[in-house]
Amino acid sequence: MTPRLETVGMDSLIVRLFETIDEANMPWLAAADSALREAFGSALIDLVPSYTTLLVHYDVVALTPGEARERIRTALTDLAPASAEQGRRHVIPVWYDESVGPELPRIAERLGTSVADVVERHCARDYGVFALGFAPGYGFMGLVEATLATPRLKTPRQKVAAGSVGIADRQTAIYPLRSPGGWNLLGRTAVTLFDRDREGYSLLRPGDRVRFEAIDRETFIAQGGDTTPLEEREERP
Template sequence: MSDPSIETVGMDSLIVRLFDNIDEENMPWMLAADRALREAFGEALIDLVPSYTTLLVHYDIQRLDLQAARARVSEALKGLTPATSGEGQRHVIPVWYDVSVGPELERIAERLGGSQEDVIARHCARDYSVFALGFAPGYAFMGRLDDELATPRLKTPRQKVAAGSVAIAERQTAVYPTLSPGGWNIVGRTPVALFGRDREGYSLFRPGDKVRFEAISREAFIEQGGDPTPLAERGDIPTEAQT
């Protein structure tokens, strides 16, 4: 970890910057900082938003002024030790990979110069780290993707991406928790619910978790409660010149 910086970003918010670049190796430090900051701020914390390299601390200005808030951050970071690996949860997410629910399987296979099965095998071949949550409730940015699968975002985002859609953009992968617009390449769909107001902690994924995808059949997908309705809209695929 480089020397952390504490930056003022608003009347009641600080950014704690631990790293400059996205890296899986950051995660144990980020998790440790998350825990230490929550502890140091206690009830004076309104929200803490970790991202790849930073944590946004939104504190209660009725309890703390800027100086006191900065002091709490410094206190939290003093003697920080990285969280032990394997602390996050491991998830195996079943996915029905099929062009009807994952139209960009074709595009990615073409780029790879292989078959759709090759794409599926590569997507399922490694554990992904959850780097950050954002964009929508329970939407987890995961990486790093196999270099050969890295694909630019769609030129024009879809208006509607079905809940459970498994997606790829550049060297990251994600699952859309709910029906939403989206510009990522869709390759399949999971029957697993990722976000629920009745679920403990609401979100299935947390930063630092490890996720592996597992290919399942259409039958298994439906059996597990999946909705096989095809993605109606075709993705607007950019030509290589545009990306």
């Protein structure tokens, strides 16, 4: 494990640990995250882990670029992967339905199978949270089984409802708030992904594991879900 340090700005460095996306990266990234937080202390402004890297944004009043590099090198010497059991496991109930997941029938058609079978495949495994980004609490998860892999929409939707569950290539994610988006939508959850009043704010953290569980419309409504269909016509005038 020889991390590479890259200058990316006046007060920011990228620590590159890997070259490819792999769930096996996660324990290493978690360990690097803890080590860097400890090494920088109050001189750390932000630390952004992603699939293969960590962005270190440090306080230039406290540290010179050379000192920042030195702290990173020292912190990552003899790095050992964190315990794989550190992340939490979430079971997220999803109402899979064409009205809120318009790509569901299209994917079923492409695979020559039923909608129920697509749902079953999406629910069949635990997904690791690789990174948070795009929006507060938006977790990039994977990998979905290879047959489900679907490229992003050519034209992103202007409005995707909060709680929408989607697929892009072999990744899956939940939109925490209403936003534009180009992922293929399968359904919707009533779970709140980002809550300013929750300890730590975001339900998902890198390294967590997520399992989707299919629920029916009534259960979704009972959980506070919004059944308003995605109105495509309105979005593409």
